[in-house]
Amino acid sequence: MATIHDVARAAGVSIATVSRALNGGARVNEATRRKVLETAHALDFRPNHAARGLATGRLGNVGVLLPEVANPFYGPILASIAQVAQQRGFGVFLADSREEAAAEPELATRLSLQVDGLILVASRMSDEDVTVVARRRPTVLVNRLVDGVDGVAVDAAQGMADLLAQVALLGHRRVCYVDGPAASRSGAAKRAGITRAAERHGVELRVEPSQSPTFVSGRAVAQRVLDSGCTAVIAFDDLLAWGVLTRVRELGVDVPGELSVAGFDDSLQDGMVTPGLTTVAARNGEMGAVAAAMLERRLGDQSLSPATEVLRCNVIVRGSTGPAA
Amino acid sequence: MATIHDVARAAGVSIATVSRALNGGARVNEATRRKVLETAHALDFRPNHAARGLATGRLGNVGVLLPEVANPFYGPILASIAQVAQQRGFGVFLADSREEAAAEPELATRLSLQVDGLILVASRMSDEDVTVVARRRPTVLVNRLVDGVDGVAVDAAQGMADLLAQVALLGHRRVCYVDGPAASRSGAAKRAGITRAAERHGVELRVEPSQSPTFVSGRAVAQRVLDSGCTAVIAFDDLLAWGVLTRVRELGVDVPGELSVAGFDDSLQDGMVTPGLTTVAARNGEMGAVAAAMLERRLGDQSLSPATEVLRCNVIVRGSTGPAA
DNA sequence: ATGAAAGCGCTAACAA
DNA sequence: TTGTTAGCGCTTTCAT
Numbered sequence: 281m282a283t284i285h286d287v288a289r290a291a292g293v294s295i296a297t298v299s300r301a302l303n304g305g306a307r308v309n310e311a312t313r314r315k316v317l318e319t320a321h322a323l324d325f326r327p328n329h330a331a332r333g334l335a336t337g338r339l340g341n342v343g344v345l346l347p348e349v350a351n352p353f354y355g356p357i358l359a360s361i362a363q364v365a366q367q368r369g370f371g372v373f374l375a376d377s378r379e380e381a382a383a384e385p386e387l388a389t390r391l392s393l394q395v396d397g398l399i400l401v402a403s404r405m406s407d408e409d410v411t412v413v414a415r416r417r418p419t420v421l422v423n424r425l426v427d428g429v430d431g432v433a434v435d436a437a438q439g440m441a442d443l444l445a446q447v448a449l450l451g452h453r454r455v456c457y458v459d460g461p462a463a464s465r466s467g468a469a470k471r472a473g474i475t476r477a478a479e480r481h482g483v484e485l486r487v488e489p490s491q492s493p494t495f496v497s498g499r500a501v502a503q504r505v506l507d508s509g510c511t512a513v514i515a516f517d518d519l520l521a522w523g524v525l526t527r528v529r530e531l532g533v534d535v536p537g538e539l540s541v542a543g544f545d546d547s548l549q550d551g552m553v554t555p556g557l558t559t560v561a562a563r564n565g566e567m568g569a570v571a572a573a574m575l576e577r578r579l580g581d582q583s584l585s586p587a588t589e590v591l592r593c594n595v596i597v598r599g600s601t602g603p604a605a
Numbered sequence: 606m607a608t609i610h611d612v613a614r615a616a617g618v619s620i621a622t623v624s625r626a627l628n629g630g631a632r633v634n635e636a637t638r639r640k641v642l643e644t645a646h647a648l649d650f651r652p653n654h655a656a657r658g659l660a661t662g663r664l665g666n667v668g669v670l671l672p673e674v675a676n677p678f679y680g681p682i683l684a685s686i687a688q689v690a691q692q693r694g695f696g697v698f699l700a701d702s703r704e705e706a707a708a709e710p711e712l713a714t715r716l717s718l719q720v721d722g723l724i725l726v727a728s729r730m731s732d733e734d735v736t737v738v739a740r741r742r743p744t745v746l747v748n749r750l751v752d753g754v755d756g757v758a759v760d761a762a763q764g765m766a767d768l769l770a771q772v773a774l775l776g777h778r779r780v781c782y783v784d785g786p787a788a789s790r791s792g793a794a795k796r797a798g799i800t801r802a803a804e805r806h807g808v809e810l811r812v813e814p815s816q817s818p819t820f821v822s823g824r825a826v827a828q829r830v831l832d833s834g835c836t837a838v839i840a841f842d843d844l845l846a847w848g849v850l851t852r853v854r855e856l857g858v859d860v861p862g863e864l865s866v867a868g869f870d871d872s873l874q875d876g877m878v879t880p881g882l883t884t885v886a887a888r889n890g891e892m893g894a895v896a897a898a899m900l901e902r903r904l905g906d907q908s909l910s911p912a913t914e915v916l917r918c919n920v921i922v923r924g925s926t927g928p929a930a
Numbered sequence: 931a932t933g934a935a936a937g938c939g940c941t942a943a944c945a946a
Numbered sequence: 947t948t949g950t951t952a953g954c955g956c957t958t959t960c961a962t
Binding site: 285327330 | 940
């Protein structure tokens with residue numbers, strides 16, 4: 281692969297001139313520049329990233345650390361980060377913590393060696409560890425906010441509150457909430473949001489734990505939901521809601537006639553469930569794009585004060601919810 | 606961040622000794638090595654990747670290029686590649702072509718500057734372009750085979766053939782195949798496999814095109830499937846099959862009593878569809894792991910002759926298929 | 931067993 | 947406007 285020296289020789293100039301012609305564009309004779317660009321192109325010259333990184337301290341890469349690449353919840357986030365980054369000429373470094381919180385600090389450190397900035401998605405690290413990481417490299421948090429660090433998050437509490445309000449509006453006075461993983465931070469927000477809203481609307485809220493935020497777990501808790509005597513059930517996420525919905529219908533329960541069902545995330549494709557699942561749209565792809573943009577902003581100016589963006593969630597009403605019996 | 610010089614100074618040795626102690630381990634006094642390791646650890650020394658890359662030519666990274674990160678089909682592949690790579694101490698570089706074939710060569714080139722080896726997942730590049738990329742850096746192909754280049758693929762033709770055989774065994778003589786995207790290479794393999802198998806088993810095969818391999822498209826072609834008078838339908842993938850299944854049931858058709866339905870990929874979670882969808886398991890996660898292992902092998906010895914691994918698919922029979930009416 | 935020194939390819943002063 | 951040169955942090959001969 282051609283080096284800057286090859287280009288310089290072929291163009292009959294010094295390597296410094298090649299460097300200038302290729303980069304900033306400052307003070308280079310127009311004719312020379314054209315000549316250099318031409319030969320560089322002819323030789324298919326590609327600047328060596330490692331060398332440039334060494335010389336400038338800028339690597340031209342961003343790192344993304346997330347809990348689980350294969351999780352459909354994080355896929356869109358990663359995808360839109362990658363899209364924005366690529367478009368801006370940044371490379372994307374990936375690390376997957378496989379849901380192991382303990383592995384995160386080490387992975388983040390390894391990442392930070394090769395990137396200019398980090399995006400931590402749904403990080404399980406302690407606030408302290410996050411701060412340590414953020415001090416080393418410009419960092420943007422996704423779906424997790426820590427004081428003094430840039431971050432984007434979805435306002436899950438607000439989403440859940442709005443969803444409960446919507447259900448209350450339909451006349452439901454006893455609502456069951458199928459909870460997600462205890463460790464989940466967004467889970468805490470959702471529970472807080474729905475609890476507060478239930479109080480405000482005078483709704484009796486019954487919280488039902490679940491094994492995991494999956495379709496199968498949803499099926500498993502369906503019976504307990506029915507036994508609770510609630511007229512509506514809201515789940516931590518769509519998968520759970522879907523499981524509940526499927527199971528209760530198997531048991532002959534009419535949805536939404538006898539039981540209203542709602543989820544969170546809007547992760548089910550149109551038509552996948554009948555009736556359509558009322559849910560809350562979390563706009564994950566957008567979060568990724570915003571995160572990438574925030575990181576770029578910070579890479580441009582480290583002295584900016586930390587920014588936080590909270591994306592509103594929108595309740596999407598479909599056929600799985602209806603008036604209380 | 607501490608450099609090798611800091612460690613050398615603190616340990617009272619030269620940087621060369623530090624380098625030796627930290628790496629190969631060749632010719633270093635045991636006491637010195639211990640001392641160096643100790644101070645390196647105390648200073649939390651992390652070798653600078655860019656510098657090491659410059660000096661050795663080895664970057665310690667692998668690059669993954671795939672058509673669409675958010676696609677649940679590729680997620681598991683990427684996840685297992687990342688897992689194997691991380692475990693071996695490699696970093697993972699990601700590029701997403703967003704299904705744009707034309708963008709691939711450039712992305713691959715950009716990737717190759719920062720990695721020791723590449724994994725191209727379901728690449729849409731021409732054989733020539735793939736070969737060019739592979740000549741520049743050790744490369745492993747996933748779900749796409751090219752002569753002279755390492756690769757892992759799922760034997761989709763065999764999978765489809767086995768699936769059709771299974772359906773034929775149930776007595777179906779007229780089968781409808783809902784095709785996927787025309788450009789898809791695996792689509793060509795599937796069509797070839799099912800066509801050959803149909804001939805062999807004396808089954809009349811009717812091919813029905815679809816807009817895209819999605820649930821919605823499946824719903825859209827359902828009516829045409831019914832009109833075809835076939836007693837069984839096999840779809841390019843599970844999403845399509847699911848769409849068909851859902852729609853025909855809405856239309857009052859009994860599955861599998863009046864129509865047997867089967868898909869491909871085993872991408873639906875247990876219980877998501879009723880009855881369970883008969884399908885073919887493509888073992889994507891495994892493909893990723895195999896690809897990563899192959900790449901590591903090749904990074905170890907470039908002179909090895911190209912290897913190709915074809916993973917068998919297994920038909921999984923569930924409730925959506927049954928004896929012909 | 932250890933150290934000195936020459937690069938790896940590039941950028942960024944500083945000179946000219 | 948252009949060239950010379952000193953590193954960036956590390957590995958790796960070659961001496962010692």
